[in-house]
Amino acid sequence: MLENPSHLEAVNPVALGNARARQMYLYDVNTDPACTLGDRVMSIQIHGDAAFTGQGIVMETLGLSNLPHFSSGGTIHVIVNNQLGYTTPAENARSTLYTSDIGKMVDAPIIHVNGDHPEEVAKAAHIAFAYRAKFRRDVIIDLVTFRRWGHNELDEPSFTQPKMYEIIRTRKSVPKLYEEELARRGVVSPEQIDRFRDEHFNSLSAQLSHCLQQDPAIVPSSTSSSSSSSSGGAQNNSSDSSVRDVFKSKWANMSIPTRQITRMDTGVNIDVLREVGRQSVAVPDGFK
Numbered sequence: 001m002l003e004n005p006s007h008l009e010a011v012n013p014v015a016l017g018n019a020r021a022r023q024m025y026l027y028d029v030n031t032d033p034a035c036t037l038g039d040r041v042m043s044i045q046i047h048g049d050a051a052f053t054g055q056g057i058v059m060e061t062l063g064l065s066n067l068p069h070f071s072s073g074g075t076i077h078v079i080v081n082n083q084l085g086y087t088t089p090a091e092n093a094r095s096t097l098y099t100s101d102i103g104k105m106v107d108a109p110i111i112h113v114n115g116d117h118p119e120e121v122a123k124a125a126h127i128a129f130a131y132r133a134k135f136r137r138d139v140i141i142d143l144v145t146f147r148r149w150g151h152n153e154l155d156e157p158s159f160t161q162p163k164m165y166e167i168i169r170t171r172k173s174v175p176k177l178y179e180e181e182l183a184r185r186g187v188v189s190p191e192q193i194d195r196f197r198d199e200h201f202n203s204l205s206a207q208l209s210h211c212l213q214q215d216p217a218i219v220p221s222s223t224s225s226s227s228s229s230s231s232g233g234a235q236n237n238s239s240d241s242s243v244r245d246v247f248k249s250k251w252a253n254m255s256i257p258t259r260q261i262t263r264m265d266t267g268v269n270i271d272v273l274r275e276v277g278r279q280s281v282a283v284p285d286g287f288k
Helices: 012-030 049-054 056-064 101-106 118-135 162-168 174-185 190-213 270-281
Strands: 043-048 075-081 110-114 139-144
Touching (some): 012 043, 012 075, 049 075, 056 101, 174 190
Parallel strands (some): 075 139, 110 139
């Protein structure tokens, strides 16, 4: 999971490049002649419906997806189509029928699936993964759903879509609908469902508690020492140049710099700048 440096889709090309770099690294290590791009690593990108339509970087990344020096062997795109971009109606938010239509620019197959039916969602995922594995091209899953709550903690969706949210808030959740369907078919009993749910929530709570108590290891850098730069920079102590455990494995020989970058003298003589300024606005002799 890559850290997204922005609110929306800024990480998309980074994910594409990261997947390709990991694949090439594994290929160099394993040197398996049967290994082709996309065999060992796959890029999966989760999108919001408004961002997939509205963010230019989505189109730019799709434009890179099939180029020989940028392709990662196909990306699985999952659009969580739940009107996450507040509650703007589709006809006021995009010029296309579907939020996924931007994928047509690279002939990416688009699978529309109703999020209320988990088994159909699983089937759509199997189709997408099989297509990507065979053709090594991007494929899009348009997961048509709804969101019960606001865009964020300050948004109340019923202010802008009162009729829609009057309907949404009377609907049962997807897990509840699926539980009832499985019980109706006789696949599981209500008692088993309750046990599965409790076990799952207990597991999530335990993991959350573990994360809150986790203290990432700090590994002192081999180059950690108190020093100052030749340009008069401030001294760095050893704690400032420690390396977190993220630098282990193939990054073991990397460390955080202990000195400031030397400041270069990039100034220009003031008389030169004045002359450039005069010449830039001077009218040539004879100009009409």
